[in-house]
Amino acid sequence: MNLAEGVQLVSFIILTVMMLGAALAVVLTPNIVYSAFLLGAVFSAMAGLYLLLNASFVAAAQILVYVGAINVLILFAIMLVNKREDFAPVKYAWTRKIVTAGVCGGLFLLLGTTIITTPWGINNTAAAGDEAIYILGEHFFTDFLLPFELVSVLLLMALIGAIVLARRDIIPDLIDVATGEDLKLPERPRELIPAGSVDADEVT
């Protein structure tokens, strides 16, 4: 075993331990903010594993998308809705934990046996490395064109849906007509300013 292989092995062990430990901690910590931060650690460790597999583009994308965007959004959601509440103790609450542990253990065993018993077609060709971007792009625009386009349409739909939900143009008026003055929402629909006549003060 030469130096490079040794470094790889050590990094693999460190990354695996970090990933499994962090993943377990995500589930087991009672503090939801810690869980969210640890989720970021899990994603980073996964990116490290991709890097070890010589898939640097996937690793960077993993960091950018999962750590930089999704995890930050999760944190945002948690921090903006950080409502501390003491739950009333429920009788036999411990049974829930046992049941959860049982279900999780069962799932783990099931997946583990599946992984072990499946005959994996291990590909012996070398990883693409930096060429991966070109290969990915080629696949996106040839044989995976339809799924790629479908995903983009889905994202567009989600985007438009989010804008529609966030704008709240019509809903308060409808409520106004139905219930009268007292039950108004605090938010008012914003006056639509024609884009041509906007000056710096009015842009809100």
Place this chain on the structure above:
Amino acid sequence: MMKFLKQVGDYAKETVQAAKYIGQGLSVTFDHMQRRSVSVQYPYEKLIPSERYRGRIHYEFDKCIACEVCVRVCPINLPVVDWEFNKAMKKKVLKNYSIDFGVCIFCGNCVEYCPTNCLSMTEEYELSAYDRHNLNYDNVALGRLPYKLTNDPMVTPLREFAYLPKGVMDPHDLPKGAQRPGRRPEEIAEELKAETKAKEATTSKPKD
């Protein structure tokens, strides 16, 4: 369609305008970088406050009618107007008036709204005191006139930036008779007078 295109065009025009303004601002800041700082040796040299300088407020007790407009327009209702209603005279009798300059922000609202012009801004800005309660000026202290800077034999009066000749940054050692750019108010008034006279002359001539 045309409306939409017009909107896009307007938006682009505004963007270009914003960029132009940012460029203008940057050039001003850049220009300021070449200027060197000028020291005014303070207790011996002092800058002459500008025409509309808002310094300590001057107050004339005899003019005041105790209407309390100054209190109402003050952002923090600072002036204290101590008056009593004299039933025999059916008039307010003013006993005391005070402004605390430790709290005043020198906005000049009271001066602006005073109906009898008994309040006015002076050019006095040296309000330091050993005790902050000394900054609470009563009607006697408010009635004092500030000592004129140019009459002080101990002080070399220096002109402010806006009153220096064009292109000069340093108020020290100005040549005698150096004037600020532009015309003085007297000159403008004289010119206007001459102009109206000339006009009158031309309009009255054809009649003759």
Place this chain on the structure above:
Amino acid sequence: MNSGIDLQGTFINSLQDLGLPPGISKLLWMPLPMILMVIGATVGLLVLVWLERKISAAAQQRVGPEYAGPQGSLQAAVDGLKLIFKEDIIPAKADSALFTIGPILVILPVFISYLVVPFGQNLIISDVGLGIFLWIALSSVQPIGLLMSGYASNNKYSLLGGLRAAAQSISYEIPLALAVLAVVMMSNSMSTIDIVQQQSGYGILGWNIWRQPVGFVIFWIAALAECERLPFDLPEAEEELVAGYQTEYSGMKFALFYIASYVNLLLSAIMVTVLYLGGWESPIPLDRLAGWLGQPETNPILQVITASAGILMTLFKTYLLVFLAILMRWTLPRVRIDQLLDLGWKFLLPVALVNLLVTAALKISLPFAFGG
């Protein structure tokens, strides 16, 4: 194609000549450029802080730092020393673990990003194929650190500052990435070396700024926003949020934020240089000049001269941009948070998309000018 000085090859070869095995000699080489780059970044930071204070002073007709060293040039070092000796306070109700990890998470990605900063053909720590994408990916980690320190401080100003910083980072990352994408499309590679190579050969006329003027402006605005520089320093807006997520920090932990923000500004300026201003290329193509003078590319003296000229050119352009950033700081007023998000989502994003489309169209129609 491989012109320029090759320090790594020379170093390893000379060690092998001394009788060391190739693996060991490579291992001995590896930490050297990293240490050099960290030192370089730190010295660059000190220079930057000094410049910031001096230029700010000049813009306001003050004198600025004067006594620490000649012209106050050691002021930044003195400041750093002060911060080292300051007491490190963790507020009683703060979450001490997250409070400590936060600043580290903020500063680490910035320094790792120096991995892809090129100063010459072979003067780079590692020519990763990902290059510029690595920088974008790493800079997206920073908001987590900001959120973490904002949350852990247990202070409403900190939390709001952290949230603002994260929102700002996320929304300006998209126009930034789109602007970079247009450049990447023209050079057919994400490696910083290739991006500079594609601009080389014609001196100042070959630089990307002439082909991507819109992209340059978008990138610069977005980079300023990413660095939380004025006019986009909302997360630390003094009047509203005291000091944002830094409010509760003192001593070295505060210094980490401070260092991170300035090193990040330096990095962004270097990236603008690499992407749009031709990196280490001089305004006059040096290698052509050497060709006219009849010097071969392998002339060692010529190699040293071009390498040092490359480093100097990179630093010169970088500090020119830094100067612009400092001048902007004293010119433009701070935008409001909604104006900031408006500018990011409603102006920069569509313009960047249009820029990308136009670049793609030009690349197909004019392949000789826009990299076929």
